Amino acid sequence: MARTVIVGASVGGVRTAQALRAAGYDGEIVLIGDEDVPPYDKPPLSKALLAGTTTADRIGLLRANAAAEARVELALGNAATGVDREHRQVLLTDGTSQFYDDLVIATGARARPSPWGTPPGVHVLRSLADAEALGVALRAGGPLVVIGAGFIGAEVAATALGIGLDNVSVVDPVPVPLSRVLNPDVAAVFGALHTTRGVHTRFGVGVTDVKETGDGLEVYLDDGSVLPAATVVVGIGAVPNDDWLAGSGIPTDDGVLCDSHCRSIEDPHIWAVGDVARWWHPRYGRSVRLEHWTNAVEQAVCVAHNITHPEALRDHTPVEYVWSDQYDWKVQLVGRTGGEIAHVRVDGADPERSFAVLYADESDRFIGALTVNWPKALITCRRLLNRADAVPSSLPEVRALVDDVRRAARMGAR
Template sequence: MTGRGSAGGLATVTVVGASLAGLHAARELRAQGYDGRLVVVGAEPHAPYDRPPLSKGFLTGASPEASLALTDGEEMAALDAEWRLGVAASALDPRDRAVLLSDGRRVPTDGVVIATGATARPLPGPRYAGVHTLRTLDDARALRGELTNGTRRVVIIGGGFIGAETASSCVALGHHVTVVEAAPLPLVPQLGPDMAAFCADLHRRGGARLLTGTSVARLRSTTGGTSPHPGADAGRTPLGPLGADAVRTPLGSLGADTTLPYSGAGPAPLLPDADPAPLRISADPAPLLPGTGSTPPRTGAGPALLPANSGAPDRPEAPGRVTAVELADGRLLPADVVVVGIGALPNTAWLANSGLPLRDGVLCDEGCVTPLPQVVAVGDVARVNGARAEHWTSATEQPRVAVRNLLAGHTVESVTALPYFWSDQYGSRIQFAGHRHPDATVRVVEGDPGEGAFLAVYEHEGRPTAALAVDLPRPFLRVWRELRARHAAVAGGGDRSPGGRAEPYEVRGALGSRTAQARAGPGGLVSRGREPRAGGRTQEGGGLDPRRGRRSGGGRGARAAGRGTRQEWDS
């Protein structure tokens, strides 16, 4: 097998998840010198694509599907990976060192990067036509199709970032939009009450109707049936208020802390090369992202998302189409289209019998390492050092640290990235960086919220900890750099050397304009992307190629620093 003597004794590494975090993990493996067999498993049939534009430019039609591509055929070939797309991972077998796939195949492996992301939290009950979530490309295709058939009455359940961006896009398309938020104000957990009030006013100024302090009781349909939801009837078990995409209570069904059952005295024997006919890029892949100049590879024929890889329970299809949303206070909102934006669930169901500790994500140490040293987790699915945060820094910064620790066989570096996100709503750009302490005070240091453009700094115990800007990108970038330097000093790490960590950016060049972004999630900030800056994606040194976001320098034969004695799966 190729690379039998490769980095850290890992003949095969399997990346489970082919979205932003999974792609970055594959890039990092090659950039850090891993030259063994690399397998990338993706539940969706699509090549890696950018999710955040789905609620903005893609939904309105301003951004073509081709612009969503995060990679191309050239880079995918250069990574020399086996791309198994359209098939989900169904289980992880640590004893036999294998990832089991939903089509029955097994992938023997020596190391695993878990990057399965999260699934949009659905409303409980049957699924009526016209009710949508917005997480995947297929979700966005379906919703966009409904929004192009004349003026519609759109009800959006959830006033978080996904709900707000979707509402903004629907208003831009000429639809009648109502946003339902269970909390008194949207986005209070992320921004605090003062700045949340500003965001609430964006809905009103932008042309959407915002209803706060009320939850959804049920949906009504053309068949006369109803789909009950929390707060509908006495005696029903409430699942928590709907409409707050920041409400993310860990669900017991996702697992709890467990004790690893494998405690053998020595390393488990390596499996022989029992995976016949490794499946590589198809010779005639179906064009899934037209117009990219390449046809993303597809292997397998599984559905875009299988229950084995999902954090959300299956719901039965229901006859009829949604006609109205009934609120807990008795009001009835006529609806042709309903969009549910009430948070996300980490995709951990496939790990239920793996022995890994699961609690609102995969529990990891500060270096993304799980109790099994050959298994690391990154991105939306990873609960790193007690926190799970679905923002850009999770998906793009964690893989570098996780891969280094995977190749070393133990934790040699910790994640120290400063959370960052941005969001476009009703023509305004909102940017946030840092950690907002619940007791923080907020001070406007530039501009005026009443005029729509301002910069605010959050302070706790006399120190700045976070910043929020609306339509002031340059002042924000200055404060962001100061926060990053302070955060790095407190974390005892500092920026990546050489060249520093990637700054917020937008690339404009031969490939057009592309922003790489991440998505909202429980336990942390909601990342919406990167911000304009002069030049390429990083400062000087080994960083990201500004043309395609791939790593420059550190070729396939390079050695990764910090490789130590490996621990085995069963040790």
Template sequence: MRTVTVVGASLAGLHAARELRAQGFDGRLVIVGDEPHRPYDRPPLSKDFLTGRADEDQLALTDAEETAELDAEWLLGVRARGLDARGRTVLLDDGRTVSTDGVVVATGASARRLPGDGLAGVHTLRTLDDARALRAELTRGPRRVVVIGGGFIGAETASSCAALGHTVTVVEAAPLPLVPQLGAEMAAVCATLHRRGGVELVPGASVAALRGTVAATSVALSDGRDLPADVVIVGIGATPNTAWLAGSALVLNDGVLCDDGCVTSLPRVVAVGDVARVGGTRAEHWTSATEQPRVAVANLLAGRTVECATAVPYFWSDQYGARLQFAGRRREGDTVRIVEGVVADGAPADDGFLALYERDGRTTAVLSVDRPRPFMRARRELVRAEREQPTGGQAQPTDKGVQPTGGRTRSAAL
């Protein structure tokens, strides 16, 4: 390959570019990004950046020295609108085309929105520009803030708003926030962090409408309640950015379907990060964006699937002065055992706890609140045990999903 194009100037896209150079690709490297910014770190947007403890220069993921070493063509502030595999071309919104031999899809995801979120005072938090707008609004004096969605972004944003002295309410449609990730028992424990931080949690409630004419004035719930609001933050998940790939022959289903090595159904095209459904799973986590590119690039350069992404899922979240860390694959029916610390009356002690999820005598996942060292030991043990488990074949994308291939490799020539 003489040219490789990375579509998405994201964390995953940057890591893919780094891996291309580290793994010996010395050809033309093009990086396309729809935002005008060079790659930046997103996790601080809902935390230190929002509260003013970090500035934009601290978010940057590259410096002048690395930019020179990558020797890439940066096409920023322009959105990809199509992939022509037959013509080996990435089509851009401004009419330009990029001829290429290989493609890394790293276009990430966009925040889901609610009807009526065009009102002033209604925000999502996904990009640097989102964070800029929200931070500016939160500096205008005390505000009544309603956060819709109690997931990680919602909880972290609520925590930051509370730290800034605002009155905060979190509305969560599920009976408890984070149930899909943590299970009901541990989700109930972590929900107490909201109350500990002085934030009102309204679980099991759905939003009927955002009220207001020019600016938002309240959030109407389906049970008839009306929550006054000066600022509304919508944190109800994200949708993978795949619209530009429609008609490309890639298999799309809540992301770009890939085998276990991030290889797609099109030759010489791999996908990484929030947009990629790898081996049947799409994981919107920082670790996926940083670990998948090494495997994806190895397979892209090899022209077939020679490596699989086998990392144990891991994520963390900072809320109300506490750090939550989770690793593994929890399933319904797993039992939970507190092995360090104390959980009393459904609330963690001030010094946190460490919990193991278990099934058939085997640890499947580990959760900690403010127990980083014990957590890292348990995570290492989990990774070691995972590597010792027998593995099946790779997964290959099809129009019906991801099907096992029995470990065969695939040809890939765009």
């Protein structure tokens, strides 16, 4: 009987196991996870779980009874340490191994560590244990300093204010938040969002050190100022968990290197899914790695199909999609955004808190969108970017359609 071993028990690994069964795979499935808790979803960690509006039980991805029903063996609390490709075995921390016919690497990414050390009170946020420890620290009160104004940093700051902290600072050397995914003028809107809600924003200023004092922590900035803190959250990006593959002969370069089918470029029986996968994207003509929940889910389905139907391999050609909840704003991005890409803003029914930003390439072809509190505009943009005929829409065409969405919404409100 065929045997697939999946290393990594977050959304990518769990959805691969489920998708294998949905695709008709009848072999054995083993799901290996390094944490000794049942698989759980990670987006709520910086939002609902940290805020205390949900619990660890409610964000579970695969309970033991559901795993048993699907004939998925859970091997939790025993991290993978290497791969013996010659004998097709995954080596584990406790000295045992798991044989595979196909291996799916879904080990995700870990928080980039603090370059200023980790004295008591300094946190990162990537795991359930991280979120639970941070929640305890925030509820103890005191100033919070968030280093990094990406999605994690922005969400933690918003959540902290929501649970009652009244002294929250966000520090980042970039001049505007979310600078990796938004162009400066649009990103400035989000900087203003945090400022108006009461966050002390220190953009364009770097951190030089974090020191423990008798009363807590001090965060030293490169402009000479010092911020007192009871808690510091370091949110400066993520690193793919591929170092455990060293010596296996599986090629990695900021992720496991794969072809367009998400199959290792070196071994046809090894696949990668989620944040750890770097695969050849046919639509873009280059290798990409995406740290998006939706990509992990879609990639899992693609890999499960390819394992089950090797005679009819599919390419993985997703259109990027990511969302973030900050205060009462629902922020959604689809396709390619940010940088120097040409863009135009279209206001929704309430321009102060509802709008879309449409992006186009040098040929004026629509390639991406940001929407804020405007789900119908997001649906329109995703449909156009995913259109089956693969004919790109023009930016004026998309703007006209989004304008139609706004007019229809206003008519419905009358």
